[in-house]
Amino acid sequence: MAATRVNLTADAYMVCLTHALSTEREEVMGLCIGEIDTDKVVHIVSVIILRRSDKRKDRVEISPEQLSFAASEGEISFHKCLSNHFWVLEGNFMPYRVLAALLKRPLRVVGWYHSHPHITVWPSHVDVQTQSSYQLLDECFVGLIFSCFNEDKASRQGQIQVTCFQSINQSPEGEAPMYERVEIPLEVMQCDSISPSCMDALVQLPKILSQEEQEAYENAIRAGNGDLLNNIHNGAVYTKAICHLLEVMSGSLLQALEQRLNRNEDIIERLVAERERLMKQLEPTS
Known part of the structure; x- marks a missing residue:
């Protein structure tokens, strides 16, 4: 080891x-x-x-x-x-x-x-x-x-x-x-924020997964040799896979990022209020 x-x-x-x-x-x-x-x-x-x-x-x-x-x-x-x-x-x-x-x-x-x-x-x-x-x-x-x-x-x-x-x-x-x-x-x-590289990876993930599905669909079409029923079936499978990605991956990822944004905005609001409170404490008494 x-x-x-x-x-x-x-x-x-x-x-x-x-x-x-x-x-x-x-x-x-x-x-x-x-x-x-x-x-x-x-x-x-x-x-x-x-x-x-x-x-x-x-x-x-x-x-x-x-x-x-x-x-x-x-x-x-x-x-x-x-x-x-x-x-x-x-x-x-x-x-x-x-x-x-x-x-x-x-x-x-x-x-x-x-x-x-x-x-x-x-x-x-x-x-x-x-x-x-x-x-x-x-x-x-x-x-x-x-x-x-x-x-x-x-x-x-x-x-x-x-x-x-x-x-x-x-x-x-x-x-x-x-x-x-x-x-x-x-x-x-523990970390307080998402690094630019990790955020970039999260954003790219749905795109990479959809590219995988598209490549699988194109390979299936080529292997089908133009058969109409096979093409209809492969198209339906591809559509279902993309819809699944939108529902399970993109939707949940967007929701998670929105929740993180709301949390960060709450933190900023609390920090601004704390700053104002501290600034008032520093003001000379009249």
Whole structure:
């Protein structure tokens, strides 16, 4: 185990969780952006949502070559980094090098996250193997898993679990590697506002999801070879998927942002009133 602990900012956690809850049919994935201090504590301050070109309900993959290229070519668009592989990121977003310049911190790719809909939070053997390959590039590279759409049997309420892990080789020297998961302590750090990069990721999420649905629809149309009934069916499925995104994702996201705006306006109003009260106290008595 190389990483000693992971500190995840609350706004980055919100983006990861929102992404994980966007679909219960397939797993989703993204990259974690942050820094690693001298005590090998990983600080995650932002995430990059990856668009899926191949939807799978049981696994997600991104090659070590992709991560290496993304890390070494951080000055360019992630769309260029990933477009020739399994995952594509499109749309306007804040590159982490820009974010690093704004915050004056050496940010980079420090981990990955993915979802486990309807299954346990613990990483599968594929996840552990994938994580081990990432650690060849960076020994402190971490993986986060968000388990969602599960029901607690006692309370019969929805349950969300999060774990952070790394892989460790348990084989003796000279033998074939056998990797096992090692849980890394994870702490969600409170923050008073949503960072520009996290806000940008939230705004881009519905667009990325709709692009995935559009690509799936276009692939189905091409595979249908012009059959009228197939085209009608695929069009209905596509329309239903877009309506579902508008109802479940865009509507709830807009409502959450409006609630946060109202809360911030209430805070500003209270601070203005407090300022006026303090200014009156400072006025000289007549």
